Amino acid sequence: MTTAYDLRCRECGKSYGVQPLSICDDCFSPLEVVFDLDYARTRFTRQAISQGPLNMWRYRALLPVADSYEPQTPAGFTPLMKAPRLGAHIGARNLYIKNDAVCLPTLSFKDRVVAVALANAQAFGFDTVGCSSTGNLANAVAAGAARLGLKTFILVPSDLEPAKILNTQVYGATLVRIEGNYDHCNRLCSQIADRYNWGFVNVNLRPYYAEGSKTVGFEIAEQLGWRLPDNIVCPMAGGSLITKIRKAFSELVALGLVEDRPVKFFGAQATGCSPISQAVKNDTDVIEPQRPNTIARSLAIGNPADGPYASRAIRASGGWAEDVSDVEIVSAIQELAETEGIFTETAGGVTTAVTARLYAHGRIHPDELTVACITGNGLKTTDCLQGAYRQDEAIRPRLSDFEAFVEEHSSTSPELSPALSPV
Ligand SMILES: *Cc1c(COP(=O)(O)O)cnc(C)c1O
Numbered sequence: 001m002t003t004a005y006d007l008r009c010r011e012c013g014k015s016y017g018v019q020p021l022s023i024c025d026d027c028f029s030p031l032e033v034v035f036d037l038d039y040a041r042t043r044f045t046r047q048a049i050s051q052g053p054l055n056m057w058r059y060r061a062l063l064p065v066a067d068s069y070e071p072q073t074p075a076g077f078t079p080l081m082k083a084p085r086l087g088a089h090i091g092a093r094n095l096y097i098k099n100d101a102v103c104l105p106t107l108s109f110k111d112r113v114v115a116v117a118l119a120n121a122q123a124f125g126f127d128t129v130g131c132s133s134t135g136n137l138a139n140a141v142a143a144g145a146a147r148l149g150l151k152t153f154i155l156v157p158s159d160l161e162p163a164k165i166l167n168t169q170v171y172g173a174t175l176v177r178i179e180g181n182y183d184h185c186n187r188l189c190s191q192i193a194d195r196y197n198w199g200f201v202n203v204n205l206r207p208y209y210a211e212g213s214k215t216v217g218f219e220i221a222e223q224l225g226w227r228l229p230d231n232i233v234c235p236m237a238g239g240s241l242i243t244k245i246r247k248a249f250s251e252l253v254a255l256g257l258v259e260d261r262p263v264k265f266f267g268a269q270a271t272g273c274s275p276i277s278q279a280v281k282n283d284t285d286v287i288e289p290q291r292p293n294t295i296a297r298s299l300a301i302g303n304p305a306d307g308p309y310a311s312r313a314i315r316a317s318g319g320w321a322e323d324v325s326d327v328e329i330v331s332a333i334q335e336l337a338e339t340e341g342i343f344t345e346t347a348g349g350v351t352t353a354v355t356a357r358l359y360a361h362g363r364i365h366p367d368e369l370t371v372a373c374i375t376g377n378g379l380k381t382t383d384c385l386q387g388a389y390r391q392d393e394a395i396r397p398r399l400s401d402f403e404a405f406v407e408e409h410s411s412t413s414p415e416l417s418p419a420l421s422p423v
């Protein structure tokens with residue numbers, strides 16, 4: 001190989017060089033970027049990384065972009081935070097949150113994948129880009145394309161949260177609402193990508209897009225002082241993120257940046273759209289597509305492209321997958337906010353509720369170093385909390401009114417809401 005990376009078929013291994021393509025011509029399996037790790041060895045070192053920018057591009061030696069590429073979007077390098085108060089509540093003594101609720105520029109981990117996809121869209125000469133999206137990807141593509149001056153078509157299910165629609169349109173993107181769910185949007189996107197010479201970040205640019213998710217794993221290892229955790233808990237939609245965190249860890253091990261140790265991967269879904277967690281529970285790679293029905297719309301992919309690989313990765317690691325109800329999701333959003341000061345969207349509620357259940361069921365030992373991946377921001381899904389908090393009457397600006405107010409409220413406990421008792 002003369003370049004640092006190429007595209008390979010995940011099943012038959014056929015090489016496709018570097019081009020905008022995501023499916024093997026021969027066997028119709030997905031393509032994946034494969035790095036020449038010997039080539040990367042001299043460039044992807046702890047020292048080189050520490051001298052890089054404080055964003056995801058510090059790992060560019062293992063991201064599929066040309067050496068000459070100049071990053072335009074400083075996404076990533078989000079906080080890895082200890083979570084002792086959440087931990088005390090759910091029986092965890094060594095719990096961390098990877099907080100992509102504050103990933104820039106659009107407040108979800110999708111900014112990472114889009115940064116890599118759009119770098120490639122430009123390199124391939126596309127002047128128009130697009131995606132099918134459950135919301136966060138739409139926001140990230142719209143913002144990224146605006147910054148690069150690319151035209152944008154974004155296909156979303158018509159029932160998307162209003163904040164995610166606004167957060168797409170504000171960047172000047174053309175939003176196409178589709179009567180149907182994500183899987184309908186995605187199928188149409190494939191047809192459009194065949195017809196027009198456009199770059200679709202999760203269709204013909206998908207292999208490049210997917211590599212951006214590795215930066216979550218690189219950051220977790222670096223932020224832990226160049227070591228791997230015992231466990232990762234990760235939300236799943238298409239199933240890409242969880243497999244790419246695992247790929248990042250194995251690349252770090254192969255290049256000697258961290259000591260090898262077993263890491264268990266735990267997948268999290270909403271019960272209303274749980275094809276991957278069902279496959280894990282049935283001990284199979286075969287995904288039975290579902291019709292999504294959950295408030296966790298960012299995870300509502302009924303026929304997940306990377307589902308078989310996610311199920312395989314979870315089971316091979318010795319991990320597990322769980323799914324939780326919409327009621328549990330809302331409680332977990334409140335629980336994370338009240339204990340750690342992190343306001344996440346519904347997908348983060350899924351991760352938090354599943355994490356609690358994994359401890360409750362003894363699948364994770366309290367002392368194991370566990371990282372729960374919070375992937376999106378609560379300000380985008382405020383509709384799920386509608387009616388959750390009462391609005392008191394305004395009081396007059398008088399001390400006596402305030403004292404009466406305190407008197408009235410002192411009966412309610414300042415501790416966690418009773419609804420939030422451990423699962
Ligand atoms: C897209 C998304 C995911 C899941 O990503 P996949 O790689 O498709 O599994 C998780 N959380 C949020 C907030 C997302 O937007």
Ligand SMILES: [Zn+2]
Nearest residue numbers: 009012024027
């Ligand atoms: Zn093939």
